[in-house]
Amino acid sequence: MSELLFPKSLPEFQKLFPDDAACAVYMERVRWPKGFVCPSCETAGEPGRIATRPHVLRCKKCKKEARLTAGTVMQDSHTPLLTWFWGAYLVASLTPGIAGCSWTCLSFCYCGAAPCCRAVTSSDCCSS
Numbered sequence: 001m002s003e004l005l006f007p008k009s010l011p012e013f014q015k016l017f018p019d020d021a022a023c024a025v026y027m028e029r030v031r032w033p034k035g036f037v038c039p040s041c042e043t044a045g046e047p048g049r050i051a052t053r054p055h056v057l058r059c060k061k062c063k064k065e066a067r068l069t070a071g072t073v074m075q076d077s078h079t080p081l082l083t084w085f086w087g088a089y090l091v092a093s094l095t096p097g098i099a100g101c102s103w104t105c106l107s108f109c110y111c112g113a114a115p116c117c118r119a120v121t122s123s124d125c126c127s128s
């Protein structure tokens with residue numbers, strides 16, 4: 001699997017993340033870098049996908065849904081992923097002292113840090 005990219009410019013951001021589906025693919029790779037593992041039954045393997053709900057994956061074994069946003073600041077939000085990505089990109093790219101690696105930590109932190117922005121300044125967040 002190729003390395004996750006951090007967009008270094010607005011045109012690059014727009015190319016990497018043209019829509020919610022592209023954002024969902026990115027989040028899936030952040031959450032399961034070695035491939036999907038069902039949070040309910042821990043079965044590994046390609047999940048079922050719902051075209052109209054790119055942020056939801058369905059375990060083919062137990063049929064339970066896994067939301068890509070579960071455990072993040074986005075989990076109860078109805079805001080489109082692309083909007084969150086824009087916010088994360090702008091904060092990460094415009095805030096002095098935030099390194100590119102914090103882009104992932106900012107919005108896709110699954111460590112339970114809240115508010116998520118605290119994760120940006122916490123060196124112990126998302127160390128995995």
Ligand SMILES: [Zn+2]
Nearest residue numbers: 038041059062
């Ligand atoms: Zn399952």
